[in-house]
Amino acid sequence: MRQTDAKLLLLDSKHYSSALLQEELQRRGFASIFHCDPSGNLKNAVTGFDPDVVIFNHHYENQNDLAVCAAIKQLAPSVPVVAIASSGPAVKLVSARARETRQIDVVIEKPLSDERFFMVVGDLAAARQSVRQQQFHLARLSNLVPAAALEAMKQHPSGEAEMFEAAVLFTDIRRSTEMIASLRPEAYFAALNRSLSEQTRALEARHGTVVKYTGDGVLAVFRGMGRSRLALRCAQILAGHETQKLLPFGVGLAHGLILGGFVGDFQQAGRRSQYDVIGSTVHLAARLCSLASPGEVIMTRSLQAAARFEFPNLRPIGPVAIRGFAQSVECVAFQSVPIN
């Protein structure tokens, strides 16, 4: 039989039968089997070994061992449990338990007089491994897709755009062209990724959602109650963050109505589209960010007023003329830490 790397946790109170089962399972290609006594340290066995299938060999004389199935389902609810029990009252008892509690997924009668048991274990292990693989790919894909896009897909499965009130935060690394020229590409990428990771952590900790990485910075939105305050508090933290010493960046903030949705070619399967937010508020926040010095936050006066957040070093910078805006926008700024 073909070798499989499926991991089987064998729960058996008898050394003799567990050795026999292991031998038979190994003969059928199951190389990774961990034996544990049902009264042993299950937590270690389940969390440490992380099995694909749990096999529980029930012995009629140890009826209390059945409680082990409840413990397994508590520790690893998605891992299938296959119980084997001797024919007659034992198998009836275990089957009834399986029906009532759903702590046992399959019950097989002893003696194991054909291949059914091994086929069931093989099928369950293959199914579990397939799920694991899908989860792994999904986790990797989720990492490539911005959180805002995942949320939008959940809220609007058909892909329609949505207009909503938000605080928009932009960050952008200052003098990035000079930095790229002065650093080795790998070193610049490592520093950039560290900075973006820290920025993302700070944003998510304050309920901000990353819409996209803009190359040298982040575009994030804050929605719901207290959005301006959360965005401003986050901007304050980002401006003073230690990664400013690594690659200094400025922060721009604005609030208002924005439009969120998928842009690109999403009509045909396989074509590329991406989630984005657009609107004058987004444009304004981007412009303010471009004006900010390293470690500086520039925001609209109206956002600061809505946030009701006072800083000792907050300074008005007066009406700022923004290209594309008919009227100048009243803005304020603060420098969190001086960056040399």
Add this chain to the structure above:
Amino acid sequence: MEERFDTAQISKVIDQALLYQCACPAQVCRAIFELRELHQYQLNCANDTANDRLVHETIARAAARSHELMEECLAKILTLEQWDMATLTMPASLRKKPAKTI
């Protein structure tokens, strides 16, 4: 119906005979359990007519006779295979036997 082996004893034999199919006392044990069930079922069957009762009694008697026979068979084969009859423990020589019958 008299029972020479109780449920725990028969289950113990099956539990030890986990994988063996051929000449295996576990198969006899399984038959004993089935005969007990069949007997019990006949005792609980509804007897709407006298003929019904006769049918159920006939099956119950046959099940009891078969049960006695199979229990006797179990005792004999356990002795032949040199099981410890006091503890119903499988002999070491059988334990080492490779499970090539599956």
